[in-house]
Amino acid sequence: MASKPTGVRARARAxxxxxIKRAAKxxxxxxxxxxxxxxxxxxxLGVASSALYRYFPSRDELLTALITDAYNDVADAAEAxxxxxxxxxxxxxxxxxxxxxxxxxxxxxxxxxxIYGSPVPGYAAPPETAAPVQRLTLTLLRxxxxxxxxxxxxxxxxxxxxxxxxxxxxxxxxxxxAFEAHGDxxxxxxxxxxxxxxxxxxQLFGHLGFELFGQFQNVVVDFDEFxxxxxxEAAERxxxxxxxxxxxx
Amino acid sequence: MASKPTGVRARARAxxxxxIKRAAKxxxxxxxxxxxxxxxxxxxLGVASSALYRYFPSRDELLTALITDAYNDVADAAEAxxxxxxxxxxxxxxxxxxxxxxxxxxxxxxxxxxIYGSPVPGYAAPPETAAPVQRLTLTLLRxxxxxxxxxxxxxxxxxxxxxxxxxxxxxxxxxxxAFEAHGDxxxxxxxxxxxxxxxxxxQLFGHLGFELFGQFQNVVVDFDEFxxxxxxEAAERxxxxxxxxxxxx
DNA sequence: GAAAAAGCAAGAGCAGTGCTCCCGTTTCGT
DNA sequence: ACGAAACGGGAGCACTGCTCTTGCTTTTTC
Numbered sequence: 001m002a003s004k005p006t007g008v009r010a011r012a013r014a015x016x017x018x019x020i021k022r023a024a025k026x027x028x029x030x031x032x033x034x035x036x037x038x039x040x041x042x043x044x045l046g047v048a049s050s051a052l053y054r055y056f057p058s059r060d061e062l063l064t065a066l067i068t069d070a071y072n073d074v075a076d077a078a079e080a081x082x083x084x085x086x087x088x089x090x091x092x093x094x095x096x097x098x099x100x101x102x103x104x105x106x107x108x109x110x111x112x113x114x115i116y117g118s119p120v121p122g123y124a125a126p127p128e129t130a131a132p133v134q135r136l137t138l139t140l141l142r143x144x145x146x147x148x149x150x151x152x153x154x155x156x157x158x159x160x161x162x163x164x165x166x167x168x169x170x171x172x173x174x175x176x177x178a179f180e181a182h183g184d185x186x187x188x189x190x191x192x193x194x195x196x197x198x199x200x201x202x203q204l205f206g207h208l209g210f211e212l213f214g215q216f217q218n219v220v221v222d223f224d225e226f227x228x229x230x231x232x233e234a235a236e237r238x239x240x241x242x243x244x245x246x247x248x249x
Numbered sequence: 250m251a252s253k254p255t256g257v258r259a260r261a262r263a264x265x266x267x268x269i270k271r272a273a274k275x276x277x278x279x280x281x282x283x284x285x286x287x288x289x290x291x292x293x294l295g296v297a298s299s300a301l302y303r304y305f306p307s308r309d310e311l312l313t314a315l316i317t318d319a320y321n322d323v324a325d326a327a328e329a330x331x332x333x334x335x336x337x338x339x340x341x342x343x344x345x346x347x348x349x350x351x352x353x354x355x356x357x358x359x360x361x362x363x364i365y366g367s368p369v370p371g372y373a374a375p376p377e378t379a380a381p382v383q384r385l386t387l388t389l390l391r392x393x394x395x396x397x398x399x400x401x402x403x404x405x406x407x408x409x410x411x412x413x414x415x416x417x418x419x420x421x422x423x424x425x426x427a428f429e430a431h432g433d434x435x436x437x438x439x440x441x442x443x444x445x446x447x448x449x450x451x452q453l454f455g456h457l458g459f460e461l462f463g464q465f466q467n468v469v470v471d472f473d474e475f476x477x478x479x480x481x482e483a484a485e486r487x488x489x490x491x492x493x494x495x496x497x498x
Numbered sequence: 499g500a501a502a503a504a505g506c507a508a509g510a511g512c513a514g515t516g517c518t519c520c521c522g523t524t525t526c527g528t
Numbered sequence: 529a530c531g532a533a534a535c536g537g538g539a540g541c542a543c544t545g546c547t548c549t550t551g552c553t554t555t556t557t558c
Contacts, residue, residue, distance in 0.1 A: 300506075300507050
């Protein structure tokens, strides 16, 4: 069962897997996901293409590894953004988080497309990506939990949810489970909070998709300012008056 | 210059172009965009692969034709939805529009991915798609124009925009131009309206992207209800009390 | 109406892809 | 030390987009 990686060969293997992923990411950045060629990666590494199949059973498996790495990267960026703004007003924290994710997306557009664009054909999201995805979701939920919830400044519909049957049951149980695993108190995780959080989330990634995939071409001039205005407006709907980043100051 | 399409051959050509697109769309639906094979289309049509190059100079040109068709399809669905709800409350109209677009997206996921997912590698959105894109944008703007604007029921920040420099200058001028071309009065097209409209739009397509590309897997159970709740909530932020579709009725 | 021009389909062929199999070699666990 | 497992290389299969040449048909021009 538990095979102990004894020495030289295991180390070399891990090193080579890293090299493959590094070369693949470089190629990803220059040509995109569906033009990513195993043979080109092999050439880059000065190795026969068949050799790569000792490390990744197929091209899709290699892509899966890149996807998992990408999820973890963006989750790192998001967690760092939230951690660096502890104690600040909610709208400001949200903006910093959104800008961190956008910065990551702009810097690595092809990796963003890999995980948030259309999945490659006949390719089902592998279950091993579930963990990093949950990291990202949890980052947002924790921000909501520490932010407008504490101050109870949102509109009434946000605090007191209407009857929405069981639409949010699953996401709430997931969130509560994750919160408790981290020792946090999941109190106040109402349907209203979840609705608002998912709304922010979908708007953020919808915006990024539009920006990165060209839907805002010929519509927007200053993408940075445009993004900031949209994100601040979205956040202020939840916590009006909490902060005014671009306002008179 | 103006070549008169003289009879038989021109008709046969148009017919064959339609056949190619039809076969390509069928293949698109079953295997996805980047696995769309010119040779397979040729086989399907019982013709040599080289023959297709008389009609489409490259695979990308064929994809461009499919993209343009897809844009027009979704614009048709959107316009029909808005037209069929004239006079109804804004939130209801928005929900019908959103559900029409979602219905189209679910029915033709690969075509949705083709235009709203990550663009195929090294492929820049061709300028001939600008017109159908504008049709869709205009449909939303006209709905906003006829809806919450008339009743002036939105929150104060929506009616009286704060100073947002020139972030929305370009989209506003585009919208005004399009409105006037249709004989509509572009009055009231404030930054607040544009902000809110783009927010709705990005949230809608962010939601659809998440749903179609698997981000909501293991998070949501009833996708229909979830979508409705999210969209109604988003719209009611602009026109509170305008309608309550899922509420006590 | 005949000749020239243009449109058309087919086939061979090129360079590239993912992937498999088999080969001889190297390293590992025992 | 020995058998087993892991390894890298090369050849090869089926596939892709695309080009070029060859012959045929339709259209245009004189």
